[in-house]
Amino acid sequence: MARPEKNRRVSKPPKMRGYKPFGIPKCKLEVVQLTMEEYESIRLVNYEMLQQKEAAVLMNISRPTLTRIYNKALKNITKAFVEGKAIVIDGGNYEFKKEWHRCKKCFKLVEDKRSHKKCIKNNENSFEEFIQLNN
Ligand SMILES: [Zn+2]
Structure with a gap:
């Protein structure tokens, strides 16, 4: 094996x-x-x-x-x-060195979800808008 x-x-x-x-x-x-x-x-x-x-x-x-x-x-x-x-x-x-996410709306790579205001400004807690990229 x-x-x-x-x-x-x-x-x-x-x-x-x-x-x-x-x-x-x-x-x-x-x-x-x-x-x-x-x-x-x-x-x-x-x-x-x-x-x-x-x-x-x-x-x-x-x-x-x-x-x-x-x-x-x-x-x-x-x-x-x-x-x-x-x-x-x-x-x-x-494995990535740190956590990475991809925004489902604009497909941008995002390190810190809180800093990505562009797509979540209307709903501060809409972190389900991100795809977790770490496996
Ligand atoms: Zn976005």
Whole structure:
């Protein structure tokens, strides 16, 4: 039996839930899943321009594990890009450093629900307007 994987640390959720290509009818659209830790590996290595060993430390995993996740991420993104598939960023084995929510009205990422007055100003207690993103 496989060893249970420990949670990989992800600093924050992506702004979007995924990507979809245009020019492909919705009924023909297939989906490729990108896990949250795959997204984080791409963000750290290709966007923040960190060395893989530095990204591994931030995600609290070994360098070989980071490389495996990163290669899988590239493979999934490439598959979606070349084959015209949508990407859904979801799932995986991860934890955020702190609590994150998404507003159901404007889809903005929100750290502190109380500070997000724009969508809850008429009802101060309408915290059900938020989706809890931590797993
Ligand atoms: Zn909002």
